[in-house]
Structures are given as C-alpha cells and as structure tokens.
Amino acid sequence: MKVSNAKRSPPPPVRKTVPEKNSSIKLRAIRSIFRLVGEVRELGADAAQWRPHLVKELRRLLGAEVVTSSEVHLRRQRDGTVTLLDAGWGSDGSDMIWAIRTEQRPAQPETFLLSLGQLAEATAVDQLGIHRAADRDPFTPSEHRLVRLFHVELGRLWKRDILRQARDPESKLPPRLKQTLDALVAGHSEKEIAAKLTLSHHTIHNYVKALHHRFEVFSRGELLARVSQQRQHGDFTPKMSIPPQA
Numbered sequence: 001m002k003v004s005n006a007k008r009s010p011p012p013p014v015r016k017t018v019p020e021k022n023s024s025i026k027l028r029a030i031r032s033i034f035r036l037v038g039e040v041r042e043l044g045a046d047a048a049q050w051r052p053h054l055v056k057e058l059r060r061l062l063g064a065e066v067v068t069s070s071e072v073h074l075r076r077q078r079d080g081t082v083t084l085l086d087a088g089w090g091s092d093g094s095d096m097i098w099a100i101r102t103e104q105r106p107a108q109p110e111t112f113l114l115s116l117g118q119l120a121e122a123t124a125v126d127q128l129g130i131h132r133a134a135d136r137d138p139f140t141p142s143e144h145r146l147v148r149l150f151h152v153e154l155g156r157l158w159k160r161d162i163l164r165q166a167r168d169p170e171s172k173l174p175p176r177l178k179q180t181l182d183a184l185v186a187g188h189s190e191k192e193i194a195a196k197l198t199l200s201h202h203t204i205h206n207y208v209k210a211l212h213h214r215f216e217v218f219s220r221g222e223l224l225a226r227v228s229q230q231r232q233h234g235d236f237t238p239k240m241s242i243p244p245q246a
Contacts, residue, residue, distance in 0.1 A: 024142060025142045025145055025146060025149075026142075029061070029142070029146055030146075030149070032061050033061070033146055033149055033150050033153075034153070036054070036057050036058070036061070036150065037150065037153045037154065037157075039053060039057070040053065040054055040154065040157075040238055041157060041237070041238065043238075044157070044237050044238035044239060045239060046239065047087075047238070047239050047240060047241040048241075050238055051069050051070075051088055051089040051241070052089045052091070052097045054069050054089075055067040055068060055069050055089050055090055055091040055097070056091045056095065056097065058128070058130065058147075058150070059091050059092075059093075059130075061146075062130060062139070062143055062146070062147070063132075064130045064131060064132055065092060065093050065131055065132055065133055065136070066090065066091070066092045066093075066129070066130075066131040067090065067091050067128070067129065067130050067131070068088060068089070068090040068091075068100065068128070068129040069088050069089060069090075069126075069127075069128050069129075070086055070087060070088020070089070070100045070126075070127060070129075070241075071086075071087055071088060071124050071125065071126050071127070071240050071241060071242065072084055072085070072086050072124060072125050072127065073085040073086075073087070073124045073242050074124065081105055082105065082106065083103060083104070083105055084102075084103070084104050084105070084106060085102070085103050085242055086100060086101070086102040086103075086104075087099075087100060087101055087241035087242050088100040088241065090129075124240065124242070126151075126154070126155070126158075126240075128147065128150075128151060130147060154238065157237055157238055158237065158238065169214045169215045169216075169226075173214075176197070176199075176207060177207055177210060177211060177214075179193075179197060180193055180197070180204060180207040180208065180211065181211055181227065183196060183197075184208070184211075184220065184223065184224065185224060185227055185228075190204045190205055190208060191204075208220070211223060215227070
C-alpha cells in the first residue's frame with residue numbers, strides 16, 4: 001500500500017450571512033410615511049394640492065435633492081397613433097415646486113403598450129422619481145422600502161376608490177335620473193321637478209321610484225341620507241391631474 005505524504009487541503013471557510021446594512025425600517029419612519037398617506041388622502045380632491053405636498057414631504061423625509069411625482073396617460077388617437085400625456089409636480093432642495101406638463105407621440109409606442117398590457121383597462125401609470133446627486137450617499141435598502149410602502153398605500157387608495165365607484169348607485173346614472181336626484185337633494189318637490197324639467201308629474205314620480213330601487217331605499221328621507229353619505233365620503237381619494245379618457 002502506497003502512502004501519500006500530501007497534506008489534506010483545509011475546508012473552505014464558512015461564510016457568515018451578514019444582514020444587509022440599513023435594511024430595517026425604523027418605526028418613526030413608517031409612521032411618517034403613513035402620516036403622509038393620510039395627508040394626501042385629505043388633500044385628495046385636488047391633484048394641484050396633494051401632489052406638490054407629496055413631493056415636498058418625500059424630499060424632506062428621504063433627504064433627497066429632487067423628487068417628482070407624475071402620471072403618464074396613454075391616449076389612442078383616431079388615426080391609430082398613441083399620445084403620452086405626462087402631468088405632475090416636482091420639488092428641489094430650494095423648496096421650489098414646479099408643474100410637469102408634456103405631451104408626445106413616441107416613435108415606438110409598443111414599449112408602453114406592452115407595459116400596460118398586463119393591467120386590465122389601464123390607461124395611466126403613476127410614477128415617482130427620487131434623486132440624489134452622484135457625490136451623495138446612495139439610498140439605503142430601508143429607504144427603498146419606505147418609498148415602496150408609500151406607493152403601495154397610495155395605490156390602495158385608488159383601488160378603494162375604483163371599488164367604491166363600482167358600488168356607487170350614482171355611477172353612470174342616466175341623465176334624467178341624475179337631474180331628478182340633484183333636484184331632490186336641492187330640496188325640490190316632485191311637482192317642482194316636473195315643472196323644471198318640463199315633464200309630467202307621473203314621469204318624475206316614476207324616476208323617484210327608480211332611484212329608490214337603485215339605491216335600495218324605501219323613502220325620500222332614506223334616499224337623501226344615502227346620497228349625502230356617498231357624496232361626503234367621495235372627496236378624500238386622491239384624484240388624478242388628467243381626467244380619465246371618456
């Protein structure tokens with residue numbers, strides 16, 4: 001038997017898993033993000049209010065130098081071309097706020113069409129841009145997670161609004177029913193509404209019965225209470241700068 005004098009190679013060193021630096025999010029930062037979500041919700045009836053507030057506060061919370069928040073709308077024209085509308089606001093270190101308004105026809109719109117292809121009925125994308133200078137420290141993993149958290153919560157507000165609108169009896173209300181409902185809310189009687197719309201009292205009475213059925217109520221008082229509740233809670237969801245394409 002031949003014996004080798006070669007030494008056995010030592011086993012490779014065991015690599016220790018080191019937690020990624022700055023990967024955890026501090027509770028105070030999470031609270032700040034959710035406070036900002038609440039503020040955006042309260043200002044949500046007007047994009048000219050909530051977007052400037054958003055970019056200014058995110059810049060402060062993340063120590064960024066420039067923050068932009070905008071929505072990119074995809075519009076198909078009658079001639080088959082695609083137009084991209086970009087609307088939003090930005091903020092920089094001097095507390096300057098500026099509006100973003102651009103319109104272009106991309107040479108290769110397929111890229112945008114493919115990006116929206118996974119989203120049923122999607123016609124717009126909301127985006128955030130958060131920047132630091134090249135000589136500054138890069139954003140930490142926890143800061144990336146904070147931005148992600150904020151954007152997810154913002155998306156939930158919009159999703160909640162879409163679901164609310166789908167359940168809202170006022171959604172896509174026929175014009176005559178809408179006119180009748182608005183007149184009832186304004187305090188007019190059926191006879192007054194008939195005179196105002198130059199329709200018969202019988203027709204207006206049928207419209208009111210149709211509204212009762214649509215809102216699942218049994219009296220004018222219940223109807224007005226339901227409508228008041230719906231309209232009161234409809235102003236707190238962030239609205240987009242450009243209305244959806246009809």
